Amino acid sequence: MKKPLLALAAACASAAALFHFPAAAQFAKPDDAIKYRQSAFTLISAHFGRMGPVAKGQAPYDAEQIKANVQLLQTLAALPWGAFGPGTEGGGARAEVWSDEQGFLKAQQRFVQSVDKLAQAAATGELVNVRAAFGDVGASCKACHDSYRQRR
Numbered sequence: 001m002k003k004p005l006l007a008l009a010a011a012c013a014s015a016a017a018l019f020h021f022p023a024a025a026q027f028a029k030p031d032d033a034i035k036y037r038q039s040a041f042t043l044i045s046a047h048f049g050r051m052g053p054v055a056k057g058q059a060p061y062d063a064e065q066i067k068a069n070v071q072l073l074q075t076l077a078a079l080p081w082g083a084f085g086p087g088t089e090g091g092g093a094r095a096e097v098w099s100d101e102q103g104f105l106k107a108q109q110r111f112v113q114s115v116d117k118l119a120q121a122a123a124t125g126e127l128v129n130v131r132a133a134f135g136d137v138g139a140s141c142k143a144c145h146d147s148y149r150q151r152r
């Protein structure tokens with residue numbers, strides 16, 4: 001009667017190991033992961049981009065609207081990374097995403113932190129703060145793309 005229990009424990013342990021890579025478990029096919037992360041970037045790009053005219057002074061600054069949009073961006077900023085699991089190479093991602101995991105992780109952290117700072121800036125209600133923080137987020141997109149996204 002002991003053996004099945006042990007087998008069960010072993011199965012649980014390997015399931016736990018699997019959960020270490022949630023992306024692998026979340027998507028049935030690598031293509032699903034690629035589509036998911038591209039969709040997330042599309043939304044990130046839409047919610048980031050719509051603040052551009054305000055930051056450039058080409059559209060009126062509505063502090064509440066910017067705050068709400070940045071809040072959305074904060075949620076979206078967490079989404080793509082779980083869809084870069086092992087075996088999901090491809091799409092517009094460079095091989096460096098998988099061969100330089102630490103660098104890719106750092107680029108993600110820089111981005112997420114800069115979005116958090118943008119939220120703090122938006123909370124001040126001051127356009128000059130929003131403008132500077134918006135620029136930093138844009139620089140963090142570019143820094144990651146320069147190393148980890150294929151040129152088109």
Ligand code: HEC
Pocket residue numbers: 034037038039041042044045048090091092093094097104107108111137138140141142144145148149150
């Ligand atoms: C840590 C790295 C990283 C950061 C930060 C990042 N991106 Fe990307 N982005 C990528 C990679 C990698 C791809 C390619 C994904 C794929 O095709 O599999 C991509 C793809 C995209 C795409 C194309 C999506 C599609 O439909 O193919 C857009 C648009 C985009 N990013 C916009 C942005 C914007 C805007 C920001 C910042 C607000 C940003 N990204 C921040 C790595 C990053």
